[in-house]
Amino acid sequence: MMTLLREDLNIFKLVKGKGISKYFYFPEIRMIFIFRLSQYCYKYKILRPLAYIFTNLNDFLHGIWIGPRIEVGKGLSFAHSRGLVVNPTAKIGDYCSILQRVTIGGPNVTIGNYVEILAGAQIISNKRGKGSLVIGDEAVIAAGAVVTKDVPANAIVAGVPATIVGYRNKGDNWVSYLNNEKGIHAS
Numbered sequence: 001m002m003t004l005l006r007e008d009l010n011i012f013k014l015v016k017g018k019g020i021s022k023y024f025y026f027p028e029i030r031m032i033f034i035f036r037l038s039q040y041c042y043k044y045k046i047l048r049p050l051a052y053i054f055t056n057l058n059d060f061l062h063g064i065w066i067g068p069r070i071e072v073g074k075g076l077s078f079a080h081s082r083g084l085v086v087n088p089t090a091k092i093g094d095y096c097s098i099l100q101r102v103t104i105g106g107p108n109v110t111i112g113n114y115v116e117i118l119a120g121a122q123i124i125s126n127k128r129g130k131g132s133l134v135i136g137d138e139a140v141i142a143a144g145a146v147v148t149k150d151v152p153a154n155a156i157v158a159g160v161p162a163t164i165v166g167y168r169n170k171g172d173n174w175v176s177y178l179n180n181e182k183g184i185h186a187s
Helices: 002-016 027-042 045-062 174-181
Strands: 103-105 109-111 122-124 133-135 155-158 163-167
Touching: 002 027, 002 174, 027 045, 103 109, 122 133
Parallel strands: 103 122, 109 133
Antiparallel strands: 155 163
16 A cells, blocks of 8 residues: 555656645645545555545535545546545556546446546446456547546547547647656656
8 A cells, every 4th residue: 555655656756746735735635635635544454444435425525426446556646626426446557647526437347557637527337247448558538528438548539429539649648748847757
């Protein structure tokens, strides 16, 4: 848990900048901390009731429903995440950015690494059994898009239903953009 939370904090600092007051002012870091705490408690059967209490606390305080069973990689970033709902069977990769009013619903949704999901987007799967709706690495789901089919890596999708409107170059993701903007170069 600490490794995931440490990288979540690094991304928070990258997005919001340095300064201790940001940890108290912006709710995003509290949302992630409570979510990671619920994930930790869910690992231990005796602590599972606490996991669901933390999930409800996140819902009450921040208006997001992201349960403890969801598999989420490091570097998670929420921005104004009121109205976020994530199905308990979802899998979210590393360094994903999720904005407000996003729904990741239906069974078996798998989201790759460095994916950006913009405001009001809906990712809805009706795949049952071993099938999965897959969002490829470094994809962008535009604001208000309704995704019901797989999205290839590096694709930009928009519309209802979502269709591919373009592609971006491999490595041109939101984290590399912020790093370049702040003069931080990855080695």
